[in-house]
Amino acid sequence: MAAAAAAGAFSLREVLEAFQRCVTEQREVLLEPYLSGWRGLIRFLQSLGTVFSFISKDAVAKVSLLEGHCGGRQGQQYVSLQSMVRHELAAGPAALRARSDSGCRTVLRLHRALRWLQLFLEGLRSGDSRTSVVCTDAYNASLAAYHPWVVRKAATVAFCALPSRDAFLEIMNVGPREEAVAMLGEAIPYIGDVYSITQELFAQHKLLDLP
Numbered sequence: 380m381a382a383a384a385a386a387g388a389f390s391l392r393e394v395l396e397a398f399q400r401c402v403t404e405q406r407e408v409l410l411e412p413y414l415s416g417w418r419g420l421i422r423f424l425q426s427l428g429t430v431f432s433f434i435s436k437d438a439v440a441k442v443s444l445l446e447g448h449c450g451g452r453q454g455q456q457y458v459s460l461q462s463m464v465r466h467e468l469a470a471g472p473a474a475l476r477a478r479s480d481s482g483c484r485t486v487l488r489l490h491r492a493l494r495w496l497q498l499f500l501e502g503l504r505s506g507d508s509r510t511s512v513v514c515t516d517a518y519n520a521s522l523a524a525y526h527p528w529v530v531r532k533a534a535t536v537a538f539c540a541l542p543s544r545d546a547f548l549e550i551m552n553v554g555p556r557e558e559a560v561a562m563l564g565e566a567i568p569y570i571g572d573v574y575s576i577t578q579e580l581f582a583q584h585k586l587l588d589l590p
């Protein structure tokens with residue numbers, strides 16, 4: 380374990396803790412820890428092998444776009460999802476809908492994927508040993524509705540390459556299996572919190588179907 384930590388291996392615990400840091404007392408969702416959580420998830424996905432690279436590439440592109448906004452001239456407008464929505468909507472809803480590089484449409488894609496993550500982690504925690512089934516069910520109940528047939532097909536094929544539940548819990552690097560399961564139990568509500576605040580924010584501003 381110590382050797383793994385020294386070699387720079389990360390634990391999924393830190394990744395999920397980033398989502399815990401996202402929500403402020405005012406119930407705002409901070410973009411910096413949100414992206415940090417995503418970066419960790421992407422590294423985890425990349426460690427699962429090249430079958431998943433078409434997924435990680437898309438996620439990397441979306442995170443990079445948002446990092447560009449955060450580090451750009453308008454960076455102070457991208458501190459939280461709330462300030463981002465306010466800022467991007469200031470130009471009017473039509474202008475926002477016409478943009479393909481907006482923070483809002485990009486966060487919306489990650490937001491939908493966060494629902495997948497929540498469902499997948501719940502399935503993993505519940506004890507079903509067939510990770511590919513858990514993953515497919517989570518996908519069909521979330522992201523699949525927004526993906527064309529060819530993406531759904533590719534995703535479903537890739538899911539077959541997922542490691543078993545035991546292997547999964549191990550590579551999460553959280554410690555013994557029971558501890559990994561306990562950690563999931565702690566982390567899932569935080570992810571759920573980030574998800575529902577974002578969902579409400581986007582619904583309130585009619586942004587849930589941004590093209």
Ligand SMILES: CCCCCCCCCCCCC/C=C/[C@@H](O)[C@H](COP(=O)(O)O)NC(=O)CCCCCCCCCCCCCCC
Nearest residue numbers: 420421423424433434437438488489492495514522530534
């Ligand atoms: C562990 C298995 C990982 C499976 C990941 C499940 C999600 C499957 C998503 C398939 C996306 C395929 C790539 C293409 C996507 C885009 O078409 C599509 C639309 O974008 P556009 O409107 O800009 O065109 N993009 C998206 O929907 C965003 C997808 C973002 C996926 C991020 C997935 C990160 C997964 C992290 C896994 C970590 C697992 C940790 C569990 C212990």
